[in-house]
Amino acid sequence: MKCPRCKTVNDNMRTICTKCGYYLYKNDSDPRTRMTKEQIAQMDRRIIWGKTKTVLKWLWRVIVIIVMVYWIVMIFLWASSYLGVDLGF
Numbered sequence: 022m023k024c025p026r027c028k029t030v031n032d033n034m035r036t037i038c039t040k041c042g043y044y045l046y047k048n049d050s051d052p053r054t055r056m057t058k059e060q061i062a063q064m065d066r067r068i069i070w071g072k073t074k075t076v077l078k079w080l081w082r083v084i085v086i087i088v089m090v091y092w093i094v095m096i097f098l099w100a101s102s103y104l105g106v107d108l109g110f
């Protein structure tokens with residue numbers, strides 16, 4: 022990637038010019054470095070999927086807690102009614 026400021030040729034992996042420190046990914050004047058609409062959409066999808074995964078992770082934890090509380094309550098109710106019947110006899 023060629024630096025638009027100082028014309029230094031940097032390797033493709035670099036996002037900052039090795040000579041002048043120019044942010045190469047911010048360069049929109051060179052059409053070769055500009056992201057295509059598909060690339061932007063792909064990046065958006067990745068960001069959305071990342072957020073969705075975080076939400077799902079939290080949702081899963083909430084569901085697990087609700088199910089656990091439900092079972093604890095059910096066992097408690099069953100045990101107390103069982104004991105209640107036992108005491109009645």
Ligand SMILES: [Zn+2]
Nearest residue numbers: 024027038041
């Ligand atoms: Zn430069």
